[in-house]
Amino acid sequence: MTGRRRHIAHLHLHAALSEAQYDDVIELMSGITPHVQAVPPDAVQLDLTSALRYFDLSPYDMVQTAKMRLKLFYDIDSSAGLAGNRMLATMAADASAPGDTTWVPTEQAADWLYPRPVTALPGIGRATAETLSRYGLHTIGQIVDIPAATLQRLLGVGQARLLTERARGHDPRPVTPTEPAAHLTADLVLDRDCLDPARHHQAVLRLADRIGQRLRGEKQVAGRLTLTVRYADRSSSTRTRPLPEPSNHSPTLAAAALGLLTSLGLQRARVRAFVIRADDLRSADGAHRQLSLDPGDDRARSAEAAADRARRRFGSGAVYPATLAHDQRGQGRALLMS
Incomplete structure (x- = not known):
């Protein structure tokens, strides 16, 4: 970062x-x-x-x-x-x-911290708080204003420096996941219960495209997709399918996701949300892709890479597949959650 x-x-x-x-x-x-x-x-x-x-x-x-x-x-x-x-x-x-x-x-941040009690800082235990209180140090602002040498005499050099850093709002620690992400998910909560199969189709296409973008952004490929459909009565259906080969190519992911949608046979189901999960993730650099004799496949992947660059520069809505053109115009009230 x-x-x-x-x-x-x-x-x-x-x-x-x-x-x-x-x-x-x-x-x-x-x-x-x-x-x-x-x-x-x-x-x-x-x-x-x-x-x-x-x-x-x-x-x-x-x-x-x-x-x-x-x-x-x-x-x-x-x-x-x-x-x-x-x-x-x-x-x-x-x-x-x-x-x-x-x-x-x-x-x-400095103005927000200044009047707050020193006990609001993480790591300030009862003994430290009592020591500071005896010398009239009750707020974070008072810790900021006190000479460093005075605070060091009260608390010791190491603890005084740490307290001063915290009082000034400094914290370099990163957010660290306990382990690398084992999957990616994308979900779409509709603004109302949906009976329209065409909108079901468009929602799944939209999510598959999002998953593809994220996989390429993370330089990963997925070996398996899972589609979950949540209904108006809070029940749900789930289907899982391995991909023919690990991929981050949006058309490949879309084909697999639509196959899962078809297998559910929703017809006129009252759908509230869709979730696509990609797992069996691995590095794209080490993944093998079957050679294709179709020059259109290479052109599609080149266009996809160009679209990704445009999205990174101008935002996620800068470029989207032609199959989603109607979806982008007609589903503005749908809430894309991930």
Whole structure:
């Protein structure tokens, strides 16, 4: 993330979750960004920096999207903090009322911190707080203003330096997933229950294209796709299919996803949401692709690479497949979640 302003979100989950349910939350959040760090038992942190251009959303709207996902898919309410580093995001979340989001922009962080109690800083235990209180140091601003030598005499050199860094809002720690992402997900929650097979078809095409973009952006290929359809009555159907060969080519992914959709035989089902999951991931550099004698295949892949470059520069909506032209114009109220 060097050279870019970071945007870190800390979400408090207002629910008592089992280990399996917590794992589901981590998986759901990985549909927004691969940079997800578990903070068990009831919180999660997301580095949204690379996701903002991909989704073409503001940092605040990106957090609202994450919270909406939790509510729609698992009926979990959450409060959130958004800031330029993990410490500030955690503190902002702690300061948020249930259901609210507190955003602390980097340029306002010092002013936001200044009047807050020193005990709001992470890592300030009772003994340290009592020592500071005896000398009239109750707020973060007072820690910032006190001479460094004085603070070092009170707490010792190492602890004083760490406290000063935190009081100034500094935290270089990255959001670190516990392990590399084993899958990618994309989901689409419709604005109303949908009976139209044509819209079902377009929604699945749209998600397959998103999965392809993300795989290519991560320089990965997938060996298997899973399609889950969630219905108006909260039930769901799931189908899984291995790909003929590992791929990140959107037409290949779309063909597999549409095959899964056909196998469900939805007809006039009242659909509320679609989810596509790509797994059996591996590095694109080490993947073998069957040679094709069709020159159109190479042209399609070259066009796809050019479209990806345009999206990275101008945003995710800059270029999209012709098959989705109607979808882009006619489904503006649909909420693309990942």
